[in-house]
Amino acid sequence: MSKLACLGGKPVTTNLFGKAKLHTRPDLERKYLLEEYDSGVWDDWPGGNGQAFKFEKEWARFSDSRFAALVNSGTHAIQLALEALGIGAGDEVILPGLTWQATACAVVDINAIPIFVDVNDTLCIDPRKIESAITRNTRAIIPVHLYHRLADMDKILRISRKYGLKVVEDCAHVHGARWRKKGIGTLGDFGAFSHQRSKPMNSGEGGSVLTQSEELYWRIVSQRSCGRAFSDEKVHNGSYRISGFQAAILRGQLAAMRRRAPVIDRNGIALDKAISDAPGVKLLRRLKGITRQCGYGFAFLYDPRAYGGLAPQKFREALAAEVGLSFGSTYAPLHHSELYYPHLKKRHHLNKSYTRAITPSRWELPVADDVWHRSVVSPWSIFACPPSRSHLLTDAIVKIHEQRDDLLAAAV
Numbered sequence: 001m002s003k004l005a006c007l008g009g010k011p012v013t014t015n016l017f018g019k020a021k022l023h024t025r026p027d028l029e030r031k032y033l034l035e036e037y038d039s040g041v042w043d044d045w046p047g048g049n050g051q052a053f054k055f056e057k058e059w060a061r062f063s064d065s066r067f068a069a070l071v072n073s074g075t076h077a078i079q080l081a082l083e084a085l086g087i088g089a090g091d092e093v094i095l096p097g098l099t100w101q102a103t104a105c106a107v108v109d110i111n112a113i114p115i116f117v118d119v120n121d122t123l124c125i126d127p128r129k130i131e132s133a134i135t136r137n138t139r140a141i142i143p144v145h146l147y148h149r150l151a152d153m154d155k156i157l158r159i160s161r162k163y164g165l166k167v168v169e170d171c172a173h174v175h176g177a178r179w180r181k182k183g184i185g186t187l188g189d190f191g192a193f194s195h196q197r198s199k200p201m202n203s204g205e206g207g208s209v210l211t212q213s214e215e216l217y218w219r220i221v222s223q224r225s226c227g228r229a230f231s232d233e234k235v236h237n238g239s240y241r242i243s244g245f246q247a248a249i250l251r252g253q254l255a256a257m258r259r260r261a262p263v264i265d266r267n268g269i270a271l272d273k274a275i276s277d278a279p280g281v282k283l284l285r286r287l288k289g290i291t292r293q294c295g296y297g298f299a300f301l302y303d304p305r306a307y308g309g310l311a312p313q314k315f316r317e318a319l320a321a322e323v324g325l326s327f328g329s330t331y332a333p334l335h336h337s338e339l340y341y342p343h344l345k346k347r348h349h350l351n352k353s354y355t356r357a358i359t360p361s362r363w364e365l366p367v368a369d370d371v372w373h374r375s376v377v378s379p380w381s382i383f384a385c386p387p388s389r390s391h392l393l394t395d396a397i398v399k400i401h402e403q404r405d406d407l408l409a410a411a412v
């Protein structure tokens, strides 16, 4: 076996994907963009016939949802969903402590209090820890479907029904995924999606919500458009609109996603198998409710003890050199995140007890801390790797394991 690539040897592969590519439709993106341009009307006005209206219809149908509404970002999709459900000042909202800062920002930006709950070996919220976080002020739960796993929606919905709580699914990572054959984002009161550049279905920036309630749909439409009343529903707000050009691109991205989602699911299962065949690493638990897994990143857990204590970052770098892809760790848990410090912002200085309640350092999240330290995460482009080549990932990990002493010696 050759020396490790990061120590100057030959890598296991310089092309993990072979000839395989994930399906894209730039032709349709261009076509719809031109259609929008030629129409001369470039906004998301409800009842119009532009790209925004068309995308909303197609996106709802693809997700088995009654309604879909576009908004300007994934962060605001969560925020508007919470406000449409009547959540605001002083209310508590439960969410996992391991997520992008947006999930919690959406809560503090409506003067509510984010309550962090630890995650489990799916990287999603641990349902066993939710009930003890519920108080008389709790109004909602935001399960975040992180990377290529889904939160346990059966248990979360059971708890929400028992305590009369609303559920807003944060689906920023999981366009096209399915839970018990239902489109993700249709199980709670709202599903909130991001269409920001790094996401598998994106328009540079953008967001959307799915809902099964006509009343809630019209509230979102009012909220995104300055609190106007397009029906009996209106909610005071500023502007959170998106342009028809973004919707045009999303239509092309959705067309590609129709073909891509089953491929990502199949390839993701093969990548999981590659991890379960490799030493000193562990795949994330995949819940039975997941009937199609489509995610934003591929993640697994590394055990430094099986590598003589080799630091996770050294393992990630060695693996990157063997297969020619980048690997990082998860987001920092929110109580360690450099991008989550709401207690320092004047807007949030409502009173001393509120400021205390939103101070991230009040939380202890041992599981989130542990997985942050030793997770190995690659961007969703890895899902292009076909099952016939996923053994290369196992080969790379076996090679690193066999030559761990060389890495340990080099690290001294």
Ligand SMILES: Cc1ncc(COP(=O)(O)O)c(C=O)c1O
Binding pocket: 073, 074, 075, 076, 099, 100, 102, 103, 144, 170, 172, 173, 193, 194, 195, 196, 206, 207
């Ligand atoms: C889990 C999660 N929720 C919400 C968001 C917010 O999306 P946006 O960047 O579109 O506001 C992101 C973005 O990365 C995310 O990863």
